[in-house]
Amino acid sequence: MISKKELIDTHNRIKHVIHATPILTSTTLNELTECELFFKCENFQKVGAFKFRGASNAVLQLSPKELENGVVTHSSGNHAQALALAAKMAQAKCFVVMPSNSPKVKIDAVKGYGAKVTLCPSTQKDREEFTRNIISKTGAIFIHPYNDERIIAGQSTCAKELIETIPDLDIIIAPVGGGGLLSGTILSAQYFSPKTLVYAAEPQGADDAYRSLISGKRILSHTPNSIADGLLTTLGDKTWPIIKNGIEKIIVVSDQEIKHALQLILERMKIIVEPSSATVLAAVMKNKKEFSGKKIGLIISGGNYQIKI
Amino acid sequence: MISKKELIDTHNRIKHVIHATPILTSTTLNELTECELFFKCENFQKVGAFKFRGASNAVLQLSPKELENGVVTHSSGNHAQALALAAKMAQAKCFVVMPSNSPKVKIDAVKGYGAKVTLCPSTQKDREEFTRNIISKTGAIFIHPYNDERIIAGQSTCAKELIETIPDLDIIIAPVGGGGLLSGTILSAQYFSPKTLVYAAEPQGADDAYRSLISGKRILSHTPNSIADGLLTTLGDKTWPIIKNGIEKIIVVSDQEIKHALQLILERMKIIVEPSSATVLAAVMKNKKEFSGKKIGLIISGGNYQIKI
Numbered sequence: 132m133i134s135k136k137e138l139i140d141t142h143n144r145i146k147h148v149i150h151a152t153p154i155l156t157s158t159t160l161n162e163l164t165e166c167e168l169f170f171k172c173e174n175f176q177k178v179g180a181f182k183f184r185g186a187s188n189a190v191l192q193l194s195p196k197e198l199e200n201g202v203v204t205h206s207s208g209n210h211a212q213a214l215a216l217a218a219k220m221a222q223a224k225c226f227v228v229m230p231s232n233s234p235k236v237k238i239d240a241v242k243g244y245g246a247k248v249t250l251c252p253s254t255q256k257d258r259e260e261f262t263r264n265i266i267s268k269t270g271a272i273f274i275h276p277y278n279d280e281r282i283i284a285g286q287s288t289c290a291k292e293l294i295e296t297i298p299d300l301d302i303i304i305a306p307v308g309g310g311g312l313l314s315g316t317i318l319s320a321q322y323f324s325p326k327t328l329v330y331a332a333e334p335q336g337a338d339d340a341y342r343s344l345i346s347g348k349r350i351l352s353h354t355p356n357s358i359a360d361g362l363l364t365t366l367g368d369k370t371w372p373i374i375k376n377g378i379e380k381i382i383v384v385s386d387q388e389i390k391h392a393l394q395l396i397l398e399r400m401k402i403i404v405e406p407s408s409a410t411v412l413a414a415v416m417k418n419k420k421e422f423s424g425k426k427i428g429l430i431i432s433g434g435n436y437q438i439k440i
Numbered sequence: 441m442i443s444k445k446e447l448i449d450t451h452n453r454i455k456h457v458i459h460a461t462p463i464l465t466s467t468t469l470n471e472l473t474e475c476e477l478f479f480k481c482e483n484f485q486k487v488g489a490f491k492f493r494g495a496s497n498a499v500l501q502l503s504p505k506e507l508e509n510g511v512v513t514h515s516s517g518n519h520a521q522a523l524a525l526a527a528k529m530a531q532a533k534c535f536v537v538m539p540s541n542s543p544k545v546k547i548d549a550v551k552g553y554g555a556k557v558t559l560c561p562s563t564q565k566d567r568e569e570f571t572r573n574i575i576s577k578t579g580a581i582f583i584h585p586y587n588d589e590r591i592i593a594g595q596s597t598c599a600k601e602l603i604e605t606i607p608d609l610d611i612i613i614a615p616v617g618g619g620g621l622l623s624g625t626i627l628s629a630q631y632f633s634p635k636t637l638v639y640a641a642e643p644q645g646a647d648d649a650y651r652s653l654i655s656g657k658r659i660l661s662h663t664p665n666s667i668a669d670g671l672l673t674t675l676g677d678k679t680w681p682i683i684k685n686g687i688e689k690i691i692v693v694s695d696q697e698i699k700h701a702l703q704l705i706l707e708r709m710k711i712i713v714e715p716s717s718a719t720v721l722a723a724v725m726k727n728k729k730e731f732s733g734k735k736i737g738l739i740i741s742g743g744n745y746q747i748k749i
Contacts, residue, residue, distance in 0.1 A: 153462070174710045175710060179710060196737075261723060390749060393749055394749055397747045398747075399748070401483045401484060401488060401711060401712040401743035402710060402711055403706060403710040403711065403712075404710075404711060404714065434710035438706045438747055439748060440699060440702055440703055440706070
């Protein structure tokens with residue numbers, strides 16, 4: 132169990148390297164939803180996503196000796212960039228295994244932070260095998276994208292900052308993929324604002340967390356398909372128990388609902404967010420009556436979304 | 441001549457209705473340009489553009505008797521929305537003459553703020569004739585988009601806020617179209633930060649201000665063509681003398697350079713800005729050597745840019 136002290140220590144550990152991201156409001160979206168919404172904007176975080184919090188927390192806990200061999204992960208998404216930057220700032224090597232069909236822009240971004248990228252076939256088995264090979268050759272330390280207490284504690288600092296700035300929230304809604312952000316959010320609410328309920332928003336095409344919660348048993352197999360490409364992973368054995376015990380409700384939203392919410396955020400707030408982040412506003416709009424009049428924190432997880440001009 | 445006291449009074453007059461917009465920085469863009477850049481983000485202003493400052497300043501100076509007949513303007517752009525909202529907030533009527541080929545989304549936005557829209561053929565002559573007709577029928581008061589001292593004073597508050605937050609800027613760069621924002625910026629620099637030089641950025645396809653400055657004589661005729669659709673108008677007889685006397689330099693940028701700067705802002709800063717706003721970063725990037733090491737305020741004029749998702 133991650134303690135309250137651990138969350139406080141984590142925040143102190145990473146405070147000087149992360150951005151304390153802004154919390155934005157929108158009169159139009161408040162009127163539209165009939166709530167008071169507070170958007171915690173991790174799209175303005177380093178590397179454009181909350182993932183940098185967890186990655187720095189993991190890297191900053193490694194000893195100089197451990198750092199010598201560097202760190203390694205497999206990820207095609209924001210965790211890859213986050214770990215690459217966290218390693219660079221610690222002057223450590225970073226190895227990233229990415230599926231060979233990853234978009235070139237993502238591979239280039241990871242390389243841009245100085246990481247060594249190894250491309251592999253796009254199966255889970257290959258990713259893991261390639262990663263094991265790198266570990267055995269280099270001695271690099273594996274940092275999982277979400278199923279790791281250091282990562283969960285790191286991600287918890289996002290809700291902690293939100294709670295510290297807006298202390299009397301009725302609800303916080305976070306998106307859920309592997310559950311690192313969600314479980315961190317739950318812990319921060321429990322320790323720092325016990326009256327605040329935590330909800331999750333999940334894409335219909337990758338609703339393993341919702342189905343796990345309904346059945347009471349962590350569901351591992353699914354064939355995800357959603358525009359919210361940051362939320363396609365399944366819960367881990369470290370994130371699941373925290374979510375199971377602490378979540379109020381998971382709201383499932385369709386890609387159509389996500390797109391509509393995304394369009395509203397872009398047009399009305401003039402900020403760029405990922406489809407994964409728009410799930411939280413989509414959840415509010417889908418359940419307007421339930422949320423009406425409430426003070427709600429929405430975690431905008433990231434802004435790595437390619438805009439065509 | 442607009443006095444220092446008038447600018448201070450203006451700011452006090454509109455402070456409670458405008459947003460004091462945030463000033464953002466970007467490590468990546470600082471590294472890329474080798475400057476220290478401060479982005480004054482009017483894309484987060486009400487109606488998504490600085491135009492709301494001038495429009496509210498004009499409306500708030502009308503007497504209850506004058507407000508009875510409402511206000512009128514001709515504009516297909518941000519001034520139309522700005523005046524419509526300013527009038528709505530003062531519980532006054534607003535009439536807007538718009539060319540019949542204006543995008544539906546812009547017409548709807550103006551109507552959304554409660555203004556009565558009259559469509560006209562898209563010539564300057566027709567716009568003016570339709571506007572005169574409305575004035576003679578309704579007695580509404582005409583508020584020009586930029587060639588009006590109340591508008592210039594209103595727009596000056598943007599640079600005033602920037603200077604008050606970042607007091608030791610070497611340079612401020614504003615985009616120039618009709619010159620309302622630019623002349624207001626020049627006045628604020630002269631009165632509140634006399635050491636700060638003011639530059640302008642202008643699209644190559646609408647470079648009347650540049651040509652006016654070179655020839656020393658205000659150029660009226662041009663056939664503008666640029667992606668920066670907020671900057672297609674020519675200088676007015678009230679904005680030109682202020683610009684002529686106070687500008688350090690006008691930097692002309694191509695549509696290609698504007699698009700490149702726009703892409704950088706969207707990708708790196710995760711904010712949505714109009715092409716017109718990207719001209720100021722394009723100007724810095726085009727003249728890297730001249731600006732190197734300098735502390736530069738960039739006025740991001742607005743964020744009304746349609747994103748396809």
